[in-house]
Amino acid sequence: MDKPKLDRRHFLLGSAVAATAGVAGALGAKVHDGELGAPPRTYQGGVPWQEGLADAPPGVSGTDYKFFTAAEREFIEAAVSRLIPNDEVGPGAVEANVPFFLDRQLAGPFGRGDHYYLGGPWAKGAPEQGYQSRFSPAQMYRAAIGAINKYTHANHNGADFAKLSEDERDALLKDFEAGKVQLEDGVDAKAFFTMLLQNTKEGYFSDPIYGGNKDMGAWKMIGFPGAHYDYREWVSRHGEPVPFPPVGFKGRPGWNSET
């Protein structure tokens, strides 16, 4: 295992968090959290100087699953491995750690529907009216996984979705995508598929700080250099390969290392 290193990016993020912790004291909570409503304030006489109040990104730590049950995790791995399969071109969604990303997203504010309006009354509406479920994303995943397994039990000899062959799973996912499957428990299969595919691509391509895009494998596959800050010298170098290996908010493997 690598020993912990203090690289530049860790320092940038860490100093924001450390300064914040100093103000927050023993609570260790972020003082400035752009997601959390603030008390009313009055500003007069200048731009306020807010030392140490950077709204640092809410990265994840640990490797344990907080939302999915073991059975749900099997479903997710069986589904996302078909949405983005693994091969020599680049990592699959499972290899990129997308299931873990999804778990942490669903265990947090996104899963709770923090940026969804979920009030009633609820009607199905036209496709142009978009998402109309009462479910938060976490509720949607939980209900959909259960309903899909009920569906495969009835139509595939009592098997869970995760136990189906790759071809069978592909066929089912296509039917969900096309809105051809009626699920029980009030689950709109197409709405769930749309959310799952979007979230899978998010986990595949977002900064590794959120738990997916392991080793920046998805960025390497397409050639995206990540969160680079300055391309000025490359603007006029038309058509030349940009040789930067990808970099995330916490740097990249080997950055500032002894090797």
Next chain:
Amino acid sequence: MATTLKPVDAVIVGFGWTGAIMGQQLADAGLDVLALERGPWRDTSTDFATGFAQDELRYMWRHHLFQNVSDDTLTIRNNTSQTALPMRHLGSFLLGTGVGSGGVHWNGQIWRFLPSDFLTKSHNEQRYGKKSVTDYDLTVQDWGVTYEELEPHYNSFDVLCGTSGKAGNLNGQVQPGGNPFEGSRSAEYPTPPMPQTYGPTLFGKAAAELGRHPFPHPTGNLSQPYVNNLGAQLGACTYCGFCEKFGCGNYSKASPQTTVLPYLMAKPNFTLRTECEVLKVELSPDKKQATGVTYVNSAGEEFFQPANIVILSSYILQNVRLLLLSGIGTPYDPATGQGVVGKNYAYQTMSSVNVFFDDKLINPFIGAGALATVVDDFNGDNFDHSGLGFIGGAYIAGMVTGGRPIEMIYTPQGTPAWGKAWKHAAAKNYLRSFSLSVHGSCMSHRGNYLDLDPTYRDIHGRPMLRMTFDFTDNEHKMSDYLTDRAAEIAKAMNPREIKLNRRIGSWSVVPYQTTHNTGGAIMGDSPANSVVNKYLQSWDVHNVFSMGAGAFPQNAGYNPTGTLAALAYMSAQAIVQQYLKQPGPLVQA
């Protein structure tokens, strides 16, 4: 019960671009100015610093800087036969909130509308006949203001932002290198245009070969450092590719934070209160004058803030709702065509063409919000519409704003959205493709309007705004014609293949299109056809001024910010020079 506060000269409702401009102008005139913003304080070093600004998941997909719709959204439908349902998640447009609002996470595309755009009705009637402006139940109008009247105010915004560009028409003389179709400018851009990356350069070459007139997109992402007229300093853009939907960590994108606030916040006669949402404009018993506004803060405390002047400078959807909730002006009725508040809601008609190369590395991650080469040959009335069956047009831009991989991977026609084929197409094409944007006008239509929803209510118990909108045949025909023109340029670049993303079917709230909502509080030359006069002053309540793109009687084929900023400057000048001396209607009805 509401606590009554000490009166102020002017209260500003909403603190984005127009709120900041009005705040600065009115505070400079010596008024005691209070701005109320429902969102939080935001600044570069704390909220979108370089160390973490380039975060696609957080800002774009988790809406970190956008309005949170969980306690206040609007309802939507395509036509009056449908039941409007809540927009439960942002999609088609990404509403701002907080200090700077959309001015923080815009692309920085700074346009002026064409002189003929301000005369949509009379100009087209004259050139193409009366039917051209009433076909498809269009309800287009003239603006009641001319390009010539607005020109000095467009210039004020350029000077504020340090806009990078090349004039195409300077004092009536067409200039090489700029947009030859633009209205006459009184001054060159404050800073030179951005150097173009590979994609826009290829586009410009191909367009010129076809006889079009390419020029660099005017931009608020600065090509070089700039100190503006208020002493605010902006830095040169570093092309990181995270503009639209993101805050700039580099002080390179013009925003209220980078251009106005360092100056305005220091003024002793200016106060800002954040986390304070205005619920209603309060009127005198005869409803001819506003007495102030009622607002509630994030602690749930309610206040009445008396004010001599009320500036409505929230986003258009909020401005229109506040007018309706406050009983200012007569609500529009699509059945009779009577009434004005909510009338002529319009949008932007977007399509695109993707180009894919085998032999050219586009490197799309080198980008900026307004980094593009543009042709304006088919915008507004820059071309002969005879026999085409539509009015309006679009600019076509070879544009590389960034290569953010969740949002901006283009795959060829017929590629599935997932699976091995999608992955291989993404890996093959990411570095070798880009998109031409067709940024079309949207005419106003009898059936497109805003009113109060009969069912859904926000967290304060107020009716939500209801949007009834669809693209009309005029817009579909325009967009098809323009998309074909873009495809010609795309093909002239000799790519391996192209993909046309036409504007098909009804408007949907799901895919992101653009946050260019317009109308509903439209300007005009008479109270019979408009909510505000040319100075954005309410015809009904003379001390209420309604800012923003809500004033557009229909939308032109350009990004709206330059024009709504110019209108704000013109309004401020009229308030300072005329209204303060003699409060009352600035235009006699």
